[in-house]
Amino acid sequence: MVHEILTLAALSLSADSRTTAGALLLTIVAVESGGLLMLRVVRGQHPMTEFQHAFARAGHAHAGVLVTLALVGQILADAADLSGPLAFFARSGIWAAAILMSAGFFLSSAGRDVTKPNRLIVLVYAGGVSLALGVVSLGIALRRSGPRASSRPYLARSASTRTRRSSLPVGDLGIWSVSSTARTRL
Numbered sequence: 001m002v003h004e005i006l007t008l009a010a011l012s013l014s015a016d017s018r019t020t021a022g023a024l025l026l027t028i029v030a031v032e033s034g035g036l037l038m039l040r041v042v043r044g045q046h047p048m049t050e051f052q053h054a055f056a057r058a059g060h061a062h063a064g065v066l067v068t069l070a071l072v073g074q075i076l077a078d079a080a081d082l083s084g085p086l087a088f089f090a091r092s093g094i095w096a097a098a099i100l101m102s103a104g105f106f107l108s109s110a111g112r113d114v115t116k117p118n119r120l121i122v123l124v125y126a127g128g129v130s131l132a133l134g135v136v137s138l139g140i141a142l143r144r145s146g147p148r149a150s151s152r153p154y155l156a157r158s159a160s161t162r163t164r165r166s167s168l169p170v171g172d173l174g175i176w177s178v179s180s181t182a183r184t185r186l
């Protein structure tokens with residue numbers, strides 16, 4: 001009986017990353033609603049000062065960009081050797097920065113005819129620190145984890161394996177021996 005060894009092309013995410021990435025994707029809708037506000041501002045339908053416009057644009061832009069970076073960070077965190085405080089900052093620093101910085105830009109410029117930020121500008125600086133801790137921790141953890149990460153089986157080889165792969169449990173990454181009558185996880 002001919003057995004074929006398959007390495008699934010599925011991306012395996014830890015439970016942590018799956019939960020966080022799911023939540024992050026949902027927050028993109030909030031970024032979009034910020035975008036709709038920006039559209040009203042730019043079209044002159046929502047009057048605000050030049051200062052408020054600059055801060056609203058920065059809030060919207062930082063939210064979108066940092067959520068996207070945080071999504072990438074979740075995948076990288078799974079590939080890294082994470083432990084201790086490094087693990088905490090590597091996993092949470094970037095998404096926390098997305099919240100802190102955008103909240104800081106919006107809240108510190110809220111109000112009527114505002115031309116300078118209120119005390120909540122501190123959130124923007126806190127977000128900056130959180131972002132720095134997040135990317136540095138993740139960077140160090142990835143460099144520390146070395147070849148272990150790249151030895152993970154991510155890719156299947158041939159298109160001919162696709163049909164057989166479809167008989168395997170969805171999302172279950174691993175190496176399988178598959179014949180016409182049986183499948184075994186190696």
Ligand code: HEM
Pocket residue numbers: 028031032033034035036038039041042053057060061062063064065068
């Ligand atoms: C319905 C969805 C969206 C709408 C209607 C929208 C609308 C806008 C508008 C009107 C601006 C210009 C603001 C200005 O110049 O004052 C802007 C800027 C920006 N948006 Fe969005 N946006 C949306 C979603 C997103 C998403 C999902 C992201 C990122 C993932 C994003 C990232 C950015 C960035 C980075 C800027 C800054 C560009 C710059 O100032 O150079 N936007 N958006």
